Amino acid sequence: MTLKTTLLASAIALAPVAALAADLTIGFSQIGSESGWRAAETTVTKQEAEKRGIDLKFADAQQKQENQIKAIRSFIAQGVDAILVAPVVATGWDEVLEEAADAEIPVVLLDRTVDADESLYLTAVTSDLVHEGKVAGEWLANEMAGEDCRIVELQGTTGSSPAIDRKAGFEQGIAGHDNLEIVRSQTGDFTRAQGKVVMESFLKAEGGENICALYAHNDDMAVGAIQAIKEAGLKPGEDIKIVAIDAVPDAHKAIAAGEMNATIELTPNMAGPALDALEAYLANGTEPAKWIQTESKLFTSADDNMAIFNMKKDLGY
Amino acid sequence: MSTPSAGPRPSVFKRILPQLVILAVALALNVVVFPDFFHIDFRNGRLFGNLIDVLNRGAPVALLCIGMTLVIATKGIDLSVGAVMAIAGAVAASMVVEGHGWGTALLAAMAAGGLCGLWNGFLVAVLRIQPIVATLVLMVAGRGIAQLVTEGKILTFDNAGLIHLGAGTVAGVPTPILIWIALGALVTFVVRRTALGMLIEAIGINERSSRLAGINSRVLLVCVYLVSGLCAALAGVIVAADIKGADANNAGLWLELDAILAVVIGGNSLLGGRFSIVASLIGALIIQSVNSVILLSGLPPEFNLVIKALLILGILVIQSPRIGNYVYMLRASDIQPQPDRPKPIDHQEKEAAR
Known part of the structure; x- marks a missing residue:
């Protein structure tokens, strides 16, 4: 020694x-x-x-x-x-x-x-958190192509920098598109459980048919929200477009199943x-x-999500 | 807590009246921020509405506060329930992932919760460690244990039977609602239709004299912590089943505080003694109604904790003995234009008039 x-x-x-x-x-x-x-x-x-x-x-x-x-x-x-x-x-x-x-x-x-x-x-x-949010916002603006869209937002933990920046980035991404409007925004603490609870309240407060898209600050909240949307008898990915950030394996799986539309990778x-x-x-x-x-890479249904899922699932996600 | 001579029914109602009034106010606040609050319809084979959400989302705290009420009645406290939830959820999830049936998984989770409860009971009743310290051990260590079980991941599963416990419905009613109401009724029935409840209260009021009176306080203490552990385990399984995954880090996080708060809002004294499980359950619903106000209000999330703190503070101030006394005095002087003392003068005046 x-x-x-x-x-x-x-x-x-x-x-x-x-x-x-x-x-x-x-x-x-x-x-x-x-x-x-x-x-x-x-x-x-x-x-x-x-x-x-x-x-x-x-x-x-x-x-x-x-x-x-x-x-x-x-x-x-x-x-x-x-x-x-x-x-x-x-x-x-x-x-x-x-x-x-x-x-x-x-x-x-x-x-x-x-x-x-x-x-x-x-x-x-x-990663540039603002950029990630912006990619998400721009994707939604493209996807809606001028159609009116009422968006609900699931924020991350209040006061954390990803929550602040991803919110700001998304707002930059949809800026100048008057057809897009964030109607409700509440924290889901980055967890599946809270994502589900808060989405349930969004669905009731706004009426599920009046919500056109969900932007979640992470995939886990989106996965929770997908369950809430299904329980409300709506089709996630179709009735309500879902874009989130992180690109965890379960998000790729959800995109492959058509229940989610896009995710932005946080490596x-x-x-x-x-x-x-x-x-x-x-x-x-x-x-x-x-x-x-x-890098902040965008994944949509155009990618081979099942292959990415199989590659990522053993990383400990 | 009225006189026993008033008979069980009127006394129970009088006991929970303040809680019912506060619950009504909390629900009214919901209607203020969201007029359609009480609207319930039947959608996708299940009852769908905000009121259902309050009952459903209140389930974990409601389950926890059943056990917590008994523990607090013995002058104890159980800080470990949130961590026990995480352990139970992790055990249930890992069992179904390994291919066991949901029944086995539920039993294993309950066994894990029971074991945690026995451990707390052993520390409190046998080693005589103060409850707040004894249960703190498991509160801190429990999440670590849960993470060991899940290997630090969110353990997801798709066992239909287990998921049904958290996210499913029975005749359109979400299962968690039925579970907490049934368990609450069962425990209330057991402690109130036998002498158990009174024995528990006796321990809380004065353990030494209760022991001298022949109550086996050691066994009873272990039992109340056991019940608390079992309630927490059930809550943990429901929370895991709800999101189809065991999240060792977040499941039940800080819920021990909500459970204690529910018991306190239920008008039970932290110093032990008389208790009411029904009042605690209403307390749990009050907390969930407050959460619902926050979610429905649409205010930015920065306000969440401030609003919750203000509403809870208001509730506790209204319940405080000093304010209660003041309200009583005010009512006494308002309702009767001539309260006790002037009465004789009244008579004298009448007599004088004659």
């Missing part, structure tokens, strides 16, 4: 590049597994770390910021080489990020950003680009861009 440490220390002293060859230890504070996508992100992150021979310390915060802050503090205390964080909310991170900066541990944000000074983290790997592989950037930074101090954007 001491011998190894001495060797490591001398290796670091003699050749900084050689130190990289030694095992990296990286802490990963995950939000939880509130949706299937989140579980897939965890799986893919673990796979990516294993592929690179990185020792990944994983902490599940069960949707609580205080747990994430505790996890980050414990990573700092353990002296990890870098920290990956998928922040549960946007605010309240300054203090703990400063502690990491003081310990000279680079922090990479995964999939969501925070309201903190840019200097406090190395880079953020996210679960955020860790790949993040670890690439970290390795480059730790090896020779290459500063990555402050923001690394992932």
Whole structure:
């Protein structure tokens, strides 16, 4: 143990590049597994770390910021080489990020950003949430081609950045189309259960036949809403068009079954680009861009959804 | 909680009258934000309407508050019910995914819930750990256990029998409604038509003297936590069946607080003693009616928690002893133009007039 440490220390002293060859230890504070996508992100992150021979310390915060802050503090205390964080909310991170900066541990944000000074983290790997919403909005505008459409919206967790940005993006996407109107918008907390409950209330409050489309901030809420629409005796995908974001396997399955119309992919592989950037930074101090954007691909019934479903289903979604 | 001499029927009604009034007000608020609130029709082989939603969506909290009422009557509290729901849902889902029938899955889930209840009961009744601490253990650890069962995923299933428990209907009525009404009636019947209810109240009022009076408080305490665990397990199975999947992270999240709130709105004291399961069930419906107001109002979701907090605060203030006393005094001075004290003067005046 001491011998190894001495060797490591001398290796670091003699050749900084050689130190990289030694095992990296990286802490990963995950939000939880509130949706299937989140579980897939965890799986893919673990796979990516294993592929690179990185020792990944994983902490599940069960949707609580205080747990994430505790996890980050414990990573700092353990002296990890870098920290990956998928922040549960946007605010309240300054203090703990400063502690990491003081310990000279680079922090990479995964999939969501925070309201903190840019200097406090190395880079953020996210999809452009606004862009995703915009793709969804533009798809619906094209699909309706000028026909009047009353839209209901299932928002994500109130105050979370995907909820704010996907809402804003969708509104940009349908801007200038006076035939499209969002008539109801309520949070479904990104969960199937709440998606179903809130859709039930939409169907009653507006009358199912008066709703032409549903925009859900994630697929899980859409899957819950599909059940509510079926129970109300309507045909999801036909009577009510459904567009959501994430492209989880169940969404591909629903599109293949004609119960859903479109989904925009949020790739679960955020860790790949993040670890690439970290390795480059730790090896020779290459500063990555402050923001690394992932692709937002649109899937509709035109794609072979069953094939994609079979490919994705073992990722842990 | 009126005098027993008034006979069971009038006293039960008098006991739940405040809750019924609050429920009526909450439902009236729904009508204000959505005039067609009471409209119910028959669609796709099931009753369809907002009132049905309130009864159906209130099912998990209603089930939880049946067990919670008994626990609170013994001066205890069960914080673990939300986590037990997650465990039971995960167990049921994993059983049907492995190819077992829905009956076996339901039994396994109930067994898991029962085991959790026994564990809580053991900590409280045998090791004498304070209930809030004892049940906190499972509240924190339970979700972890549930995640171990589901391996961190949302475990989806398509077993028709199990789904029927949460999303199905019996004669057009959603199954969860029938389940909570039946269980509520059964437990009320058992505790009120036997001495059990009184024994539970005795433990809550003074455990030591109840034990000296010959009540086996240890067994009874274990039993109430067992019932609470079983109720939570049933609620967990319903929630999982409703979305055809066990979501270990979100199933029953924070519902223990709603269940405690339902019991409190039901006018039951957290200090134990007299209890009414019927009043707690009405409390659960009040909470769901408040949720319904929020959903139907169409206000931005940023207002959800504020509205809920204000409405609940209002309900609790109305129920507070000080306000109750004040209302009583006000009524006493309003209804009778000449209350007790001036009466003799009245007579004297009359006599003087003669």
